[in-house]
Amino acid sequence: MTGIMQDIKFHDCRVIEGSSTSIVLDNGKIEEISRNFTRGAGIRALCGGSWGYTAIEGEIDLKQGVEAASKLAFSMNTNTPKEAVELAAVNFPEMMNLPEIRIDPRDVAIEEKVDLLKSIETNAKVKGVNSTKVMYLEAEFKIEYRNSEGLECAYELLNVGFSVSAVASENGVYQAGRESRFGYGYELFEKENVLELAGRAGNTAVELLKAKTPKGGEMPVILDQELAGVFAHEAVGHASEADLVLEGDSILENRIGEQIASPLITIIDDPTLHEFGYYPFDAEGAQSRRTEIISKGVFNSYLHSRETAAKLGGTPGNCRAQGYSMPVVRMSNTFIDNGDARFEEMLEEVRDGMYLIGSRGGQVNTGEGIFQFNAEKGYLIKNGELTELIRDVSLSGKTLEILNQVVLVGNDLKMTAGRCGKAGQLVPVSDGSPHLAISKALLGGA
Numbered sequence: 001m002t003g004i005m006q007d008i009k010f011h012d013c014r015v016i017e018g019s020s021t022s023i024v025l026d027n028g029k030i031e032e033i034s035r036n037f038t039r040g041a042g043i044r045a046l047c048g049g050s051w052g053y054t055a056i057e058g059e060i061d062l063k064q065g066v067e068a069a070s071k072l073a074f075s076m077n078t079n080t081p082k083e084a085v086e087l088a089a090v091n092f093p094e095m096m097n098l099p100e101i102r103i104d105p106r107d108v109a110i111e112e113k114v115d116l117l118k119s120i121e122t123n124a125k126v127k128g129v130n131s132t133k134v135m136y137l138e139a140e141f142k143i144e145y146r147n148s149e150g151l152e153c154a155y156e157l158l159n160v161g162f163s164v165s166a167v168a169s170e171n172g173v174y175q176a177g178r179e180s181r182f183g184y185g186y187e188l189f190e191k192e193n194v195l196e197l198a199g200r201a202g203n204t205a206v207e208l209l210k211a212k213t214p215k216g217g218e219m220p221v222i223l224d225q226e227l228a229g230v231f232a233h234e235a236v237g238h239a240s241e242a243d244l245v246l247e248g249d250s251i252l253e254n255r256i257g258e259q260i261a262s263p264l265i266t267i268i269d270d271p272t273l274h275e276f277g278y279y280p281f282d283a284e285g286a287q288s289r290r291t292e293i294i295s296k297g298v299f300n301s302y303l304h305s306r307e308t309a310a311k312l313g314g315t316p317g318n319c320r321a322q323g324y325s326m327p328v329v330r331m332s333n334t335f336i337d338n339g340d341a342r343f344e345e346m347l348e349e350v351r352d353g354m355y356l357i358g359s360r361g362g363q364v365n366t367g368e369g370i371f372q373f374n375a376e377k378g379y380l381i382k383n384g385e386l387t388e389l390i391r392d393v394s395l396s397g398k399t400l401e402i403l404n405q406v407v408l409v410g411n412d413l414k415m416t417a418g419r420c421g422k423a424g425q426l427v428p429v430s431d432g433s434p435h436l437a438i439s440k441a442l443l444g445g446a
Contacts, residue, residue: 027133104185124202130169183275238422262297267294273333282318341434351381355379
């Protein structure tokens with residue numbers, strides 16, 4: 001093993017220890033109360049151009065883990081040699097500005113949490129709602145990082161959140177309304193009017209039963225903060241991840257310094273914000289930092305790991321992992337920055353078109369720069385006024401075309417918490433935007 005270790009250029013270890021609590025209420029009845037504990041480590045070793053990786057659960061022997069990862073890296077580098085990997089330098093991260101928790105959820109009795117969920121469920125079950133589901137989640141974890149360069153750092157986080165969904169049906173047609181909030185500390189349930197949110201979920205489900213599916217086509221559109229935030233994350237944020245750029249799977253390859261969007265558009269990724277994607281340092285020990293991906297329409301920066309930063313020139317700090325999985329380049333809190341337009345101005349600008357609200361998923365091809373998202377609901381806009389409620393509407397198009405067709409950016413930025421999937425891993429993120437007015441977009445309907 002000594003000979004192998006001489007060829008190992010670098011290794012690092014992430015030790016994760018934590019627990020999670022979940023409570024699920026299905027139609028007002030407790031379906032699940034569970035508490036899970038986890039302890040493990042993810043260990044990487046670099047030999048030439050090959051990474052070896054091993055994950056350990058339970059009792060952790062880091063020396064043995066480093067040896068296992070090193071053997072893998074050495075074997076891959078011997079059998080299929082690649083160009084040697086360089087790593088951009090990182091300094092010891094400054095541990096400051098961690099989220100402060102006023103009410104520790106661990107001090108709140110399970111019975112009190114169940115009672116809160118029951119109140120949420122009651123408020124979601126408005127007249128016409130057939131079924132409801134409410135979920136409470138709480139997770140505490142400590143992450144320790146160390147590497148062969150002598151870097152050692154650690155932090156702890158405690159997050160909580162809830163989701164509520166309501167389903168209404170009529171004549172074989174089913175519609176759902178959903179709301180969720182995630183953050184830090186049990187004070188989340190004081191800051192957010194969760195009972196009002198539950199009622200909104202129920203009312204959305206019932207109202208959508210009566211909504212019409214409009215005719216699709218090209219027309220002006222206003223996107224609400226959630227749908228515009230999904231566009232920023234999915235269509236722009238993923239395309240700016242430097243590992244996808246190096247794989248040839250991004251329309252933003254070789255575009256730094258180019259005007260790719262309306263000058264009204266600035267898109268930022270910022271893990272220092274106390275949103276759901278917060279972290280003080282990334283999975284490689286690099287300090288978290290704000291990145292302007294697009295600045296006033298000009299493509300400004302990729303998101304980087306140490307490896308991609310060395311290859312493309314840039315600053316690391318965007319490498320993340322779910323638990324002790326292999327780290328990859330990921331977003332954190334990604335948003336379109338505020339403009340100065342009021343919503344009323346947007347209605348006047350669009351005149352005749354659609355206003356789309358919320359997101360029900362979709363798909364993106366970052367290599368071709370095309371996307372399709374489904375809105376939760378919307379309204380027709382006629383003569384600058386919101387008119388009838390609509391459902392089953394999608395927004396699709398080419399990322400760079402839509403970025404250039406933004407004509408007004410609102411002053412009402414709002415963030416939405418969720419989880420982002422990549423490389424088979426889910427990590428906490430937030431995305432957001434103010435309202436956006438777009439001069440022309442392809443909307444799908446009946």
